Amino acid sequence: MKQPSEIKSPNILSVKKVLVISLMLCCIVIIASAFKQKINSPGIAIAVNIANDDSATSAQAFLQVYSVLMSPRCMNCHPAGNRPLQGDDNHIHTMNVQRGKDGKGLYALKCSNCHQAENTAGLHTPPGNPKWQLPPADMKMVFQGKSAHDLALQIMDYNRNGHKNKEQLLEHARDTLVKAGWNMGGDRTPPPLAYDDFVKAWDTWINNGGYAPPAK
Amino acid sequence: MITLNVNNKNYEVDVDPNMPLLWAIRDVIGLTGTKYGCGVAQCGACTVHLDSEAVRSCVTRVSRAEGQKITTIEGLSENNDHPLQIAWNELSVPQCGYCHSGQLMSAAVLLRENPNPTDEDIDDAMAGNICRCGTYLRIRKAIHLAANMQKNGNTKG
Numbered sequence: 001m002k003q004p005s006e007i008k009s010p011n012i013l014s015v016k017k018v019l020v021i022s023l024m025l026c027c028i029v030i031i032a033s034a035f036k037q038k039i040n041s042p043g044i045a046i047a048v049n050i051a052n053d054d055s056a057t058s059a060q061a062f063l064q065v066y067s068v069l070m071s072p073r074c075m076n077c078h079p080a081g082n083r084p085l086q087g088d089d090n091h092i093h094t095m096n097v098q099r100g101k102d103g104k105g106l107y108a109l110k111c112s113n114c115h116q117a118e119n120t121a122g123l124h125t126p127p128g129n130p131k132w133q134l135p136p137a138d139m140k141m142v143f144q145g146k147s148a149h150d151l152a153l154q155i156m157d158y159n160r161n162g163h164k165n166k167e168q169l170l171e172h173a174r175d176t177l178v179k180a181g182w183n184m185g186g187d188r189t190p191p192p193l194a195y196d197d198f199v200k201a202w203d204t205w206i207n208n209g210g211y212a213p214p215a216k
Numbered sequence: 217m218i219t220l221n222v223n224n225k226n227y228e229v230d231v232d233p234n235m236p237l238l239w240a241i242r243d244v245i246g247l248t249g250t251k252y253g254c255g256v257a258q259c260g261a262c263t264v265h266l267d268s269e270a271v272r273s274c275v276t277r278v279s280r281a282e283g284q285k286i287t288t289i290e291g292l293s294e295n296n297d298h299p300l301q302i303a304w305n306e307l308s309v310p311q312c313g314y315c316h317s318g319q320l321m322s323a324a325v326l327l328r329e330n331p332n333p334t335d336e337d338i339d340d341a342m343a344g345n346i347c348r349c350g351t352y353l354r355i356r357k358a359i360h361l362a363a364n365m366q367k368n369g370n371t372k373g
Contacts, residue, residue, distance in 0.1 A: 094258075096343030107329055107341035108270035108322030114257040114344075120275045125256045 058208035059152075064193060064201035066148040066213075071191040073181035077134050078143035084134055085144070088189050103134040119185035127184040131177040135162065152205075152212035166206060173202040218282050222247065223291025233279035237271075238262045240278050241288060249289040249317045253346075260345030263318035264288050270325045289317035292324060299362035300324055307358045311349035319345045323359050332363055 068074060076085035082099040083092050100106040105113070116128040135141040139162055143151060154160045155169070164172060172178060182195045191198065205211075220227045222245060229244050241247050241264065250273060253261030257272040264273045265287035266280070292298050300323050303309075310316045319342070326333055326341035333341070338356050347355070 096339055098340050107326045107337075108260075108263070109341060109344045110269060113269060113271045114275060116275060116277065116280065120257070122256060124258070126275060 054208040055211040058205050058211040059213040061201045061204035061208070062152050062211070063148055063213055065198065065205055066151060068181075068191040068193050068198050068201075069143050069151060071181075071189070073184055073188065073191050074178075075143045078141055079134070080142050080144040082137070090144070099134045099137055099140075101137050103136040105133075119183070121185075123186050125186065127180075127186070127188070129177050129180045131175075139163075147216065148213045149215040150212075152210070156206075156210040156212070166210075169206055169210075170203060173199045218278055220245070220278070220281060220286060221284070222286045223288060224285075229278070231278055233277060233282075235278045236274050237264070237266075237276045237278055237281050237286070238273035240281075241273060241286070247288050247290050251314055251317060253315065253318070258346075259315070259318075260322060261315045261318040263321040263345065265321060265325070268325070268328070270322045287321075289320060292320060298324065299365040300327065300358065303358040303361040303365065307354055307361065309351055309354040309358045311347075311351055315345060315347045315349075319347065319355055323355070323362070326359065327363060327366060331366055333359065 069078075072085070072088050072090055076087075076090060079085050081092075084097055084099070085091065086093045095109060097109050097111075098106045100110070105111045111132045111134075114126045115132040116126065117130045118128045120126050120128060139160070141154070141160070141162060146154065158165065161169065179195060182190050184190075193201065217228050217230050218233065220229055220240060222241065227245050229240055231240055231244055238250060238252060241250055242252070250264055251261040252274065253259035255274050257275045260272065262272055262274040263270050265271070265285075266276065267284045268287075293301060298320075300320050304316065304320065309319075322342055322345050326338065330337050330341075335356060338359050342352075342355060342359075
């Protein structure tokens with residue numbers, strides 16, 4: 001007949017093994033959740049697939065995107081103040097044009113009063129697009145004066161990017177008003193990247209996690 | 217043939233759809249109150265209303281205006297008695313007068329959207345209408361006067 005201690009011994013070993021395995025699993029879960037929190041930290045509101053993350057590739061791609069966003073063709077309609085900018089030197093729009101509540105101007109100076117659905121022929125004539133406007137007053141989406149780090153965080157922040165999720169952000173690079181930046185007519189300098197290269201950099205940036213370059 | 221509705225009257229015009237609306241209004245229809253200034257949307261002399269918005273007719277194509285309601289200075293009021301026209305007259309606002317049909321059309325949009333404008337509101341609305349004679353201070357004064365007329369429900373200053 002077996003002694004009680006001989007019977008219990010294997011059970012005690014099993015309980016210890018279970019405890020050790022449980023402890024290891026807990027550690028794995030805690031470490032994994034820590035990474036998850038980092039990715040979803042404030043400023044990076046879009047959930048991304050960890051397996052696709054490549055922070056170096058992403059941040060590098062954003063630097064290319066940033067060179068376009070800082071060009072007059074993009075920044076002139078993303079000013080720090082409430083007045084649009086003009087020209088390759090980003091001077092304040094003549095005529096005291098204002099943003100207005102909806103980003104489409106005020107009173108007799110609404111954007112579409114001069115900016116037609118298409119470019120107007122000739123030098124110093126208004127470029128055109130059916131969607132011509134600034135960001136609205138309650139979501140200004142300022143580019144002017146922003147570092148690459150700050151602008152990347154802003155664009156990836158759902159509450160500061162016009163409430164765009166990942167798919168909508170990807171689509172935004174294909175927006176006809178964005179694309180019009182490469183065809184503004186007159187002697188306006190186009191952005192420094194070709195449009196297709198811009199879209200490629202934009203997609204690379206977002207699809208690899210939407211990382212911000214380091215703050216300087 | 218394109219149909220343009222100007223001052224509540226339809227006109228059949230045989231013109232290129234890309235023609236500036238200003239040409240159609242002045243040269244084809246014959247309403248010459250609207251003036252040509254710069255031709256590149258910089259001065260405001262050619263301002264007319266297109267569905268109640270103050271567009272620059274020198275860069276607005278006829279095709280954009282088709283099917284919409286166009287109002288020129290001749291159609292701003294039935295008897296030249298819009299509060300702005302009366303105020304302009306009372307204060308002798310124009311000097312040479314060339315820019316003032318555009319000034320009035322822009323001011324009319326301001327007063328419709330903001331019946332009690334401040335000086336700053338007036339600047340925001342009117343800075344795109346250039347006056348070479350420099351009548352800006354009288355323009356501002358007349359807009360305030362017209363706003364008071366509208367508020368008091370009469371057409372007297």
